[in-house]
Amino acid sequence: MNASMDSIDTDLAARIRAAIIQGKFHEGERLSEAQLCDLFGVSRTPVRLALRLLEREGVIRRGGGRGYQVHSPTVADILQAVQVRGHLESLAARLMAMSPGRHNQLPNLAAAIDEIERLIGLGVMDDATLRQLQQQNANFHKTILDGCGNDFVGFTCNQISHLPMLEVGSMVFDRQVLSSPQGVERSLFRLRFGNAQHKVIYEAIQKGDAVRAEGVMREHSNTMVEYIEVFEKRNEALTLSDLISYSGIDLAQVQTAAPLSG
Amino acid sequence: MNASMDSIDTDLAARIRAAIIQGKFHEGERLSEAQLCDLFGVSRTPVRLALRLLEREGVIRRGGGRGYQVHSPTVADILQAVQVRGHLESLAARLMAMSPGRHNQLPNLAAAIDEIERLIGLGVMDDATLRQLQQQNANFHKTILDGCGNDFVGFTCNQISHLPMLEVGSMVFDRQVLSSPQGVERSLFRLRFGNAQHKVIYEAIQKGDAVRAEGVMREHSNTMVEYIEVFEKRNEALTLSDLISYSGIDLAQVQTAAPLSG
DNA sequence: TCATGCGGCTTGGGATCCCAAAGTCAAGCG
DNA sequence: CGCTTGACTTTGGGATCCCAAGCCGCATGA
DSSP: OOSOSSOHHHHHHHHHHHHHHTTOSOTTOEEOHHHHHHHHTOOHHHHHHHHHHHHHHTSEEEOSSSSEEEOOOOHHHHHHHHHHHHHHHHHHHHHHHHOGGGGGTHHHHHHHHHHHHHHHHTOOOOHHHHHHHHHHHHHHHHHHHHHTSOHHHHHHHHHTTTSTTOSTTOOOOOTGGGGSHHHHHHHHHHHHHHHHHHHHHHHHHHHTOHHHHHHHHHHHHHHHHHHHHHHHHHOTTOOHHHHOOSSSOOGGGSOOSOOOOO | OOSOSSOHHHHHHHHHHHHHHTTOSOTTOEEOHHHHHHHHTOOHHHHHHHHHHHHHHTSEEEOSSSSEEEOOOOHHHHHHHHHHHHHHHHHHHHHHHHOGGGGGTHHHHHHHHHHHHHHHHTOOOOHHHHHHHHHHHHHHHHHHHHHTSOHHHHHHHHHTTTSTTOSTTOOOOOTGGGGSHHHHHHHHHHHHHHHHHHHHHHHHHHHTOHHHHHHHHHHHHHHHHHHHHHHHHHOTTOOHHHHOOSSSOOGGGSOOSOOOOO
16 A cells, blocks of 8 residues: 555556666657556556656656657756755745744754754664654655745645655665765764754744755755765766665655556 | 647646636536536546646645545735746756856847847837737746756746746736836836846856846846735735736637537 | 658557446435 | 435546557559
8 A cells, every 4th residue: 555545547657657767668768558558457548647647747758759758867867856956945944934933833843853863863774763864854844845835835846756866855875885884974974964954944944044044955955966976976877776765755665567467 | 729739638738727717617616527528528538637737737636535626826826836936047047157058048148138128119018019028038038947057947947837927938917007108117117127137147147146146036036926916915806817918828819618519 | 773652550549438436315223 | 313324326547449640661653
């Protein structure tokens, strides 16, 4: 019930999307409806709905004459998108700092900050802890998006949050880095640094310092961009699969092949 | 061939959207597929595709159990969206000012500015002139979105540009204001003011002054917000139909009823 | 030999059919 | 008299069918 709470087409779109991101199709490959039908074992109606959805998301495009062709997002695309999302979040931070009713939401921010601090204090970077960290991080960011008074900011963020690492509040880690003690230590530092930014954002919003809230939030978003760029420099052939982790979307659990027959 | 260059479902979505925006359906009204089928004289397949599209756009929502209910955007919603779009454009302006290859695009910006200046100089505010103004304004803004180097900014803007007045480069006028000489004069001033901002943005981008480009672009976007807010104050029951004009989308030309039979 | 036209084949779009789930109404029971 | 439950009806989701519009290839004529 994890990936299939929605109807077939939404679920199907998620599976095709995951397949594309994981590189199961070649870049520019033609996708025909019939092909997807018997690949996933469904009829053409949901396939067409899914294709329309994916077209809007930008992971497939109308190619030349007939059919769609896959347009798999590259790491560079994701970096651009993260920048856009960060810019939107900085707008949200500014607006929230200017909002009179912001004090109702402040406890939620504080709770997320404290919980992240507690989790960091444990000093372990196992899967469960990372999941909880991601959850609290998402809480923090979503609270700002919801509390900024402009519903459209959150709406627009959601419009682009289907791509990997674009889910609001997602946290990116290199898989390898967590296997070495130094890597864990560096990751812990990165988390402490991020949470320090959270605290500054919190205080700026509390005091109504809109400029500061916006600026620090922008800087906070930039942190992820730079983190990914470091990877890019270190590893030429960086692929999305190397990075996707703790983003709220677990690609590994999204099955690609059709499981059942009849 | 204006509104129907795409296939039926896209066109259908546009018609349903127009009907919703024009208030042909009550807020919260249940939309059933069958009802829309015989209202527009098409089958259920395109209707479902259109409904999925409109759901993603946010003009209809999944209501309670079955079916969709219309969620017509209010003037307040549009204001929020304009703010978001403006924020994205200010990001584009900043990025373009920082982009090394920006000089290729500068002539396009200058051309749009000059052409707007020329059109304003005519001193007339007839339909044809306004259309040309809107076109040049769109050129200016699209050039920045395309030239900023981050394709995702333009992509995200496009994601929300189906709503009235959210098309990039759209210009909003009150219909009534153009019928009086004072109104025309005020509108001309507003256009001159806007184009002056264009010039400042142009120069900031040229000089690579990213901070200034971003700031003026934000202010430039705010102008429209304030213009609409003035209306809102003057006319309590301001509806979207009073404002929609010269937005690139001509609602009057989008037919609602089914034209043919058999 | 090359170009052009015709015909078949592939493929996407729209319509219709079937089924399952949810909502509603009414009747029976407490 | 009210609540519950079961049957009917409405409606949305999925599958299949039909049609039209592009591609491809072959053949024929210049």
